[in-house]
Amino acid sequence: MERATQDETALELLVHGVGGTTPEEMLGDPRTVRISGDDTAAVFRRTEDADAERRPDDYRGKPVPEAYVWCNLTSGNGSRALWLLLLPFMVVNLAHWMRPTSRHRKRLVRTYGLLVRLVGLTLTVLLVAAACELALDLTAWQCAGTPDCSGDRAWLGFLAADASGDGG
DSSP, X not given: OOOOOOOSOOEEEEXXXXXXXXXXXXXXXXXXXXEEEOSSSEEEEEGGGTTXXXXXXXXXXXXXXXXXEOGGGXXXXXXXXXXXXXXXXXXXXXXXXXXXXXXSOHHHHHHHHHHHHHHHHHHHHHHHHHHHHHHHIIIIIIITTSHHHHTTOGGGTTTOBOTTSOBO
16 A cells, blocks of 8 residues: 655654643753643744744654643642543544545545544533433432432422332
8 A cells, every 4th residue: 555645744742641741841852932822731842843844854754742731721729620521522632633634545534534523422422421410310319319408499399209208
């Protein structure tokens, strides 16, 4: 099978763990520049690699390393940690934007796109189902099952247990 030639510069995305490594440590160079993002999350490159797309011959055969720094997504108050719920969706989004481009393998590219969309749909259904399960557990099982909680809430009357302990 003939491999398609790539005119684009390849990128290597480096992502730190929960320890919060700096971009300088990930890239192994004290001189880094922010390519995109903000103070919360950003992508960095070495200063000498900042204009890599304009010099593709310098990077032929080797990828340009980029460091994705996301440690500030969880620092601060506790509600900021809710960003971690979106982490699987961020990974699927990255997989979508990293899909291969090839003029000679259109079927492979379309299959890859279909699989990424299927994973995204599965994650969405999983998140919605988990939210529904949590809501049902809190209202129907825990609150409606005890007279102290369901007595003050008329809208739970059809689910509430009566004096004998049987359901409504």
